[in-house]
Amino acid sequence: MIETTIRGTAAGVPFLAAPPDGDRAAAPVVLTWHLLSAPNTPESFAAAIPLAGLDAWRIHLGLPISGERLPAGGAEEVMRLGYADAVRNLQYPIPRQAASEFPAALAALRTRFGIADDAPLGLVGGSAGAAALLLALAEGAPAAAAVAISPVVRLKDATDATGRTFGIAYPWDAETLALVAELDFVARAGELGDVALRIVLGAEDDAAGFHEPARALAAARPGTDLVVVEGMGHEPVPPHAARVDALAVEWLRAHLR
Structure with a gap:
């Protein structure tokens, strides 16, 4: 677990932050989003993926409709809500809201911690948090x-996979197909x-x-590492x-310059 932590909210988003060892103003800042399954809170994600040894701000954000925002x-x-309509109630609105609130949360964190506007930014997310x-x-x-x-690279594929696991086929309609097209x-x-x-x-x-959506994304976007x-x-x-x-630390250390 991160040894030095700061808890708070930024533009309404709960977070758990660990400061860098070096210059707090100029150091890179890495924001993370957890999964909806384990690790499914900022605290558990920080324990599982602490970004150990990375000299950067490591700030773990809470997803909507989870953790402190249940x-x-x-x-x-x-x-x-999931049984009533998993896509309309959870799988679409959670990443949609998280992405929408991200710019204001980042701005608030920069102000609160005195992080330079040009400090390199990294992002880490798991499953719905990766969406x-x-x-x-x-x-x-x-x-x-x-x-x-x-990552949930194509929400429709991930939803159908979950349905196969539980023996329940999601009843797609024009509205939900339009929602998942955004993701x-x-x-x-x-x-x-x-x-x-x-x-x-x-x-x-x-x-x-x-696997198949992730490989398709990597193929569609040269330079993506898988x-x-x-x-x-x-x-x-x-x-x-x-x-x-x-793997996360190796990648971030190489590219946050």
């Missing part, structure tokens, strides 16, 4: 480097800018839901978390 009724209400990352990039986030862990980052590959992007997949993750972690499923948890963390 709705009334808590996890049971989230489960009810938020990719959407933020598509909407102009000025990141130099990003690491997407088990089709193979189709939007050209909008992701010139960020140095690494994708980290678990070898045991679902092929159609995660690494497969043997033995890992969807979640970057022990014993594989340390390997994922090392």
Whole structure:
């Protein structure tokens, strides 16, 4: 776990921050978004993916409708929302809101911690948090480097994969197909800018839901790096978390300049 931490909110977004060892004004700043499954809070994501040894601001953001921002009724209400309509209630609005609130949160964090406007920016996200990352990039986030862990690259594919796991086919209609089109980052590959992007997949993750879309994105976007972690499923948890963390740090250290 990060030894020195600062908790707070930035433009309404809860965060857990660890400062750099060096110059706090000029050091790079790395923002992360956790998964909806484990690790599913800023604290648990910081424990699993601490970005160990990276001399940068490491600021772990909380996703909407989770953690400190659970709705009334808590996890049971989230489960009810998911059963009622997973796409409309959770899978689309969570990354959509996270990406929308990102610019104001980043500005507030820069002001609060005295981070220079030209300090290099990195992004890290897992699963739905990686969808938020990719959407933020598509909407102009000025990141130099990003690491997407088990990313939801095409929400429709990920939703269908979850449905197969639970034996429930999601009832797509014109409205929800339009929503997931916004989160089709193979189709939007050209909008992701010139960020140095690494994708980290678990070898045991679902092929159609995660591997195939990630490989399609890498093919559509030359220069995208894709690494497969043997033995890992969807979640970057022990014993594989340390390997994922090392891959993230290696990439960020190389590209945050």
